[in-house]
Amino acid sequence: xxxxxxxxxxxAALGGLxxxxxxxxxDVPRIFGPQTGLLADVDAxxxxxxxxxxxxxxxxxxxxAYRNAITTMKTWPATFPTSWMAQANIHGTSSPPPGMLxxxxxxxxxxxxxxxxxxxxYFERIIRCVSGQPNFALPFWGYTPSGTRNLPKPFRVPAxxxxxxxxxxxxxxxxxxxxLSAGIVDPGVALAQIAFNSFSSLLEGTPHGAVHVxxxxxxxxxxxxxxxxxxxLHHAQIDRLWNVWLAMGGGRANPTDxxxxxxxxxxxxxxxxxxxxxxxxVVDTAMQLCYRYxxxxxxxxxxxxxxxxxxxxxxxxxxxPIRSRPVLPDPIPVGVQGPxxxxxxxxxxxxxxxxxxxxxxxxxxNDSNGGNALIVQLDDISLQQPARIxxxxxxxxxxxxxxxxxxSPYFVGNLDFFGIGQQMTGMAxxxxxxxxxxxxxxxxxxxxxxxxxxxxxxxxxxGNTEDQVPAQRLGGAAQATIGKVTLRIE
Numbered sequence: 503x504x505x506x507x508x509x510x511x512x513x514a515a516l517g518g519l520x521x522x523x524x525x526x527x528x529d530v531p532r533i534f535g536p537q538t539g540l541l542a543d544v545d546a547x548x549x550x551x552x553x554x555x556x557x558x559x560x561x562x563x564x565x566x567a568y569r570n571a572i573t574t575m576k577t578w579p580a581t582f583p584t585s586w587m588a589q590a591n592i593h594g595t596s597s598p599p600p601g602m603l604x605x606x607x608x609x610x611x612x613x614x615x616x617x618x619x620x621x622x623x624y625f626e627r628i629i630r631c632v633s634g635q636p637n638f639a640l641p642f643w644g645y646t647p648s649g650t651r652n653l654p655k656p657f658r659v660p661a662x663x664x665x666x667x668x669x670x671x672x673x674x675x676x677x678x679x680x681x682l683s684a685g686i687v688d689p690g691v692a693l694a695q696i697a698f699n700s701f702s703s704l705l706e707g708t709p710h711g712a713v714h715v716x717x718x719x720x721x722x723x724x725x726x727x728x729x730x731x732x733x734x735l736h737h738a739q740i741d742r743l744w745n746v747w748l749a750m751g752g753g754r755a756n757p758t759d760x761x762x763x764x765x766x767x768x769x770x771x772x773x774x775x776x777x778x779x780x781x782x783x784v785v786d787t788a789m790q791l792c793y794r795y796x797x798x799x800x801x802x803x804x805x806x807x808x809x810x811x812x813x814x815x816x817x818x819x820x821x822x823p824i825r826s827r828p829v830l831p832d833p834i835p836v837g838v839q840g841p842x843x844x845x846x847x848x849x850x851x852x853x854x855x856x857x858x859x860x861x862x863x864x865x866x867x868n869d870s871n872g873g874n875a876l877i878v879q880l881d882d883i884s885l886q887q888p889a890r891i892x893x894x895x896x897x898x899x900x901x902x903x904x905x906x907x908x909x910s911p912y913f914v915g916n917l918d919f920f921g922i923g924q925q926m927t928g929m930a931x932x933x934x935x936x937x938x939x940x941x942x943x944x945x946x947x948x949x950x951x952x953x954x955x956x957x958x959x960x961x962x963x964x965g966n967t968e969d970q971v972p973a974q975r976l977g978g979a980a981q982a983t984i985g986k987v988t989l990r991i992e
Contacts, residue, residue: 543639550626550637550793552742554644555654555735557800565656567635572666572731574632583770584628587729592621592769594725603768603776607724609921610932612699612757614706615744616781617767618737623784623791624769624777625734631772642738644798645709647684649805653677653717657732669730671719673966680967685894685908686712689743690810691915694941696753696825700875703936704915705747710740711920715889716966722889724921742795745787746807753826756785811911813941821944824866827874833990834862834873837957840986841882844893844917846973848906849961853989855954863954866991867947873991876939878914878959882985883933889919889982890975896960897942898951906962911945914938917961919982939989957989 543551543564558565578585580599591604598604608617626640645651657667658677668677676682685708692704713736720726720733727733748754757763763782771777788794799805813821836859842851855863865872878895895914896906907913915937922933939957946952963972963981 544637548792549788550639551796552639552642552738552793553796554798554800555641555656556644556650557796558641560656563635564638564641567633567638568629568641568731569666570635571629571633575628576666583774583776584632584772588770589625589628590726590728593728593733594723596725603770605725606767608767609706609724610934612702612759612762613765613767613781615702615741616762616784619741619744619784619787619791620767620769620779622734622737622741623779623793624771626793627772628770639793640738641735642742642795643732643735644739645682645687645713646798646805646807647688647690647809649799651682651684651687652679653732654735655679667731669719669721669732672721672730673716673718675967675969676717680969682713682716682967683964684809685964686716686892686916686918686966688808688810688908689746690808690812691913691938691941693743693747693750693808694810694813695747695938697829697874698755698757700938701747701754704938705740705743707918707935707937708916709743710736711918712892712916712966714920715892715918718966722920724924741787743807745795757781809909811909811913811941811945813911813944816948817911817941817945820948821941823870824874824940824944827870827872829875830873830992833877833992835859835988835990836862837989838986840984842961842984842987843980844961844963844982844984845980846891846963846976846978848963851959851961851987853957853959853987855956855989859989860954862991874940875992876943877990877992878937878939879988879990880917880935880937880984880986881933881988882983883919883922883935884983884985885919885923886980886982887976889922891963891965891970891972891981892919893917893981894962894964895937896962897939898946898953898958899960906960912942914942914959922982959987 543553545551572586575586580587580591581602582588588602591598591602593607595604608614622640630636630638643654653676658679661668661677687709689705689709692701695701695704714721714727717732720730764780766778766780768776768778783790837853837855839851839853842849894906894908895917896912897914899912917935943952965972965975
């Protein structure tokens, strides 16, 4: 009851400000009054700085505020808009309380990044209010393939209920502090995309979905993921990578589509009121939402964002003209194969290209209207057991190759299983994945290694953490089946 009274007091005090509309970067003084001794998490312009969790000590004010807020929010019922469960349910739940916002998360479409940015923004404001720490900035989980990539220590030590950041349902290997596999935290394939839709789609797979499944437990399911405190830091990292992608330039830009810009989404603010935001209102985190991200390295050794293959000059000569073309109004299928069963050994699938498909590939190579992406579409994916591993996908590996590495130019992308086969009230997650073959195609064609007659895909099983062996994880059983593999031009 003391927590309930405190909440009522805080909301009443805030209401005494006349329901001040929170806009601009003067939010802190408007809610809490003049501040003194501002922490490094708020700059001179009043912009909050989200910092790498690996850079924060266990007693850093952001971690203290996060722990305190979660402790309080967990004492409130799911019918209270600012409670822990009410906030988690907005993302997904199998038991939505009547009349509450629930199951609103956007996955598998071009709202994925903008919706989750809005979601984190209001959650961060709630944490500030509940904790009484107006300078709180949500840390991001700054994993990198060449640097630190284990579950941050405050989220696994101590491993008992006294630690509100600890979640016992996670994969034991992750909770033990074993590093995640480099390939599932490397956003390189997504960052290499120029078109927003391709970038968003591939980022949603890796590292987003792959890390969800690797952490496991509550994080492994859409309808429970936001109940794990690491969820919010993981999504802050995904949000940060959106900014990283834009900063790379080269034609990268946010959508100008009116639907993306003007569709509004509902959330709860720190007052418990229903509020709305649109894509157009969240494209500039500093000027519109009053936050930015600190640098990833907090030590003297830099940690690159990606180790994935970066196209060389000859590859770029093929790739650049293709990526600058318009998208086809209707995708052209050029080859189909399936079904495919995936287990603990690599599986090679040969996709024969039809006669019409070969003509389409010739146009793709030479015609300015021949499409701007070569896509591998994986449909009707079905899990044979809970997701325990992931698969790296390669195209046209040289004959006799046994040593595959995701940093090679033959690497297409990862097949993760986040959301596959999961149902939520009013929403079903897609049982498909979309991978871009364009970069591998450009590499092969620049070296006269590409054939329009067939494409060989190899699915290589990998453990989610460095200590995991796929065969041991699967216990001799299959992980998944793919009903149909389609090669198409978009």
